Amino acid sequence: MTDTARGEDGGTLGEETASSTALRPPLPKTATDDKPHKSNARHHWIVRVTHWAFAGAFVIMVGSGLQIFNAYPRFALKGGTFCCYPFEGKSIPGWLTFGGWLAGARNWHFAAMWVLVLTGIVYLSFIYLHGEWRDLVPRRGDIRDAWEMLKFYLFVRRDHPRQGKHNALQKTSYFVMPIVAAIIVLSGLAIWKPVTLGWLTAVFGGYVWARYWHFVSMIILVLLALVHVFMVFAVDPYSIRSMITGGYNERNSPEARNARPFYHLLPRWSRRSRAARASQAVEAEGL
Amino acid sequence: MSQLRVLRVVERAHGILSSRDADAPDVAQVNEAHRSLRPEEVSKAVSACDRRDFLSMSACSLATALLAACNSRGPDEAEKVLRFAERQNEVVERWLLRHTAMNHARGRIAGSAFPMYFISKTLPVWDTATRGPWMLDVSGLVDRPMRFTLEDLVRLPARRQRVDHFCVEGWNAVAEWWGVRVSELARVVGVRAEAKYVDFRSFDSNFHESWDLESATHPQTIVAYAKDGKFLPPPYGAPARLHSPIKLGYKNTKYLTNVVFMAKRNGGYWSDQGYEWYGGT
CATH class of the missing domain: 3.90.420.10 (Oxidoreductase, molybdopterin-binding domain)
Incomplete structure (x- = not known):
């Protein structure tokens, strides 16, 4: 890929990437390099389908779960107290709930759970068999890379760190999300069948604690998902297309665009790197 | 690139204009124009609705349909699915x-x-x-x-x-x-x-x-x-x-x-x- 090809969208972008690539080793060769206008499938259709099915099922599960929680919005055993939940007895606002009433929410919860579990199993089996897990498992150096990403987002570092399919922060959250989801599913089973699967309930510390871990891990996954959605819109909106049609143009990757959150919404002049602005200032003086 | 220019370039490239135009476009120029087009621009010029438009329109109509079918209890049509799930759950539970x-x-x-x-x-x-x-x-x-x-x-x-x-x-x-x-x-x-x-x-x-x-x-x-x-x-x-x-x-x-x-x-x-x-x- 040449610098002119990367900077075709606008002169300022061209200047910036030209100046920054001069300091950096060239980007890795991808299938798009020879045909700059053609995008290749970034996510396999199985990943795309399971992603959206899981997302839909998860929304239903959270809404109906909160409705169920509202039937007894505390964790204490009857006749006891609970140490570790500051909002004992406070109901979840109605607009966050789904299912209408306890039985309706339970019916939704126990139907959508199969969609959630089956898509999760299909997804994990697929990325294991197909090799995509290599993009997600933590490696030595990920902590340093995550630190570099943070520095970049906090304007401490000027250039986007080099990355593979995902940056180190993404990698970490995409690796953690299935683990949290597995905890949610297992603690959910422990609540659903506290006698026939009593050993599982015991693993979570009994019925009360299984409910608590189910709730806490749900909150964690919701927060991760919210950050994920926020970052998709703020940093890499092109990835929405890659999760629908599979297409992704590497020219638009956050690394190629040197994108911080909401970079694409900023006025053009503010996107220019310091180096580009400095060189322009020199040119202006020369004139 | 404007729609009009795209159309003109496509027409020219296909030789539609050549018979009518006194100054027939030179081949190198047409090839150059064609090369600068992105494939999706060509398809946009040929059909009124490309895949992206189609997808966004279907996504919007699906979302509207879902919203219309929804109340806090979920769509009534889901009742059958929920009953089915309950029967299957009972098999697992037993x-x-x-x-x-x-x-x-x-x-x-x-x-x-x-x-x-x-x-x-x-x-x-x-x-x-x-x-x-x-x-x-x-x-x-x-x-x-x-x-x-x-x-x-x-x-x-x-x-x-x-x-x-x-x-x-x-x-x-x-x-x-x-x-x-x-x-x-x-x-x-x-x-x-x-x-x-x-x-x-x-x-x-x-x-x-x-x-x-x-x-x-x-x-x-x-x-x-x-x-x-x-x-x-x-x-x-x-x-x-x-x-x-x-x-x-x-x-x-x-x-x-x-x-x-x-x-x-x-x-x-x-x-x-x-x-x-x-x-x-």
Whole structure:
């Protein structure tokens, strides 16, 4: 890929990437390099389908779960107290709930759970068999890379760190999300069948604690998902297309665009790197 | 690049203009123009709606349809799917059930914090003056239908168990119960092979709940007459009630009067209103 090809969208972008690539080793060769206008499938259709099915099922599960929680919005055993939940007895606002009433929410919860579990199993089996897990498992150096990403987002570092399919922060959250989801599913089973699967309930510390871990891990996954959605819109909106049609143009990757959150919404002049602005200032003086 | 220019370039490239135009475009120029086009721009020029437009339009209409079909209870059309899921869940739940899986309560006894519950407007109390002495009627598909007084029940082999009570609402409460196993009653009356379900009826309005035989004969399913060392007071289902940790609270009939062994299930007070019929734990 040449610098002119990367900077075709606008002169300022061209200047910036030209100046920054001069300091950096060239980007890795991808299938798009020879045909700059053609995008290749970034996510396999199985990943795309399971992603959206899981997302839909998860929304239903959270809404109906909160409705169920509202039937007894505390964790204490009857006749006891609970140490570790500051909002004992406070109901979840109605607009966050789904299912209408306890039985309706339970019916939704126990139907959508199969969609959630089956898509999760299909997804994990697929990325294991197909090799995509290599993009997600933590490696030595990920902590340093995550630190570099943070520095970049906090304007401490000027250039986007080099990355593979995902940056180190993404990698970490995409690796953690299935683990949290597995905890949610297992603690959910422990609540659903506290006698026939009593050993599982015991693993979570009994019925009360299984409910608590189910709730806490749900909150964690919701927060991760919210950050994920926020970052998709703020940093890499092109990835929405890659999760629908599979297409992704590497020219638009956050690394190629040197994108911080909401970079694409900023006025053009503010996107220019310091180096580009400095060189322009020199040119202006020369004139 | 404007639509117009795209069209003109495409037309030119296909030689449409060449016959009419005095100055026919030179081939190199056309090729150059064609090369600068992106494939999607060409398709946009040819068809009115490309894949991206199609996808965004379908996404919008799908979202609108979903929103229109939704209320807080979800679309009514989903009812069939939910019923199907409930039937499938029951298959899994019955497959999971083992008579060896027993509940061992953790935590301290709830005592008076144990919620009391009935569906009648006032506390149901068995009035011996008008109804005669209370008796538990065990009937249905049995060899020897029998009626047990409270004394008869106490004389049968007693089971004492400290177990959880799991409520559908999400709470659990620990109590110590004394009672007779339903499996013991079934043995005494001689349940026939065709009996697959058991209905537990009460004198609390029309409350009843039917169970599968496997759950009803679980070793921890008892007709309880005492709680925490005292005979049941009226708020907790006196004179006797069904109790088992392997079913949710609403399946455990209080103010028990009849145990009927049946070939078919006949629903129940809460099951008929939308709660799962199986309601197992």
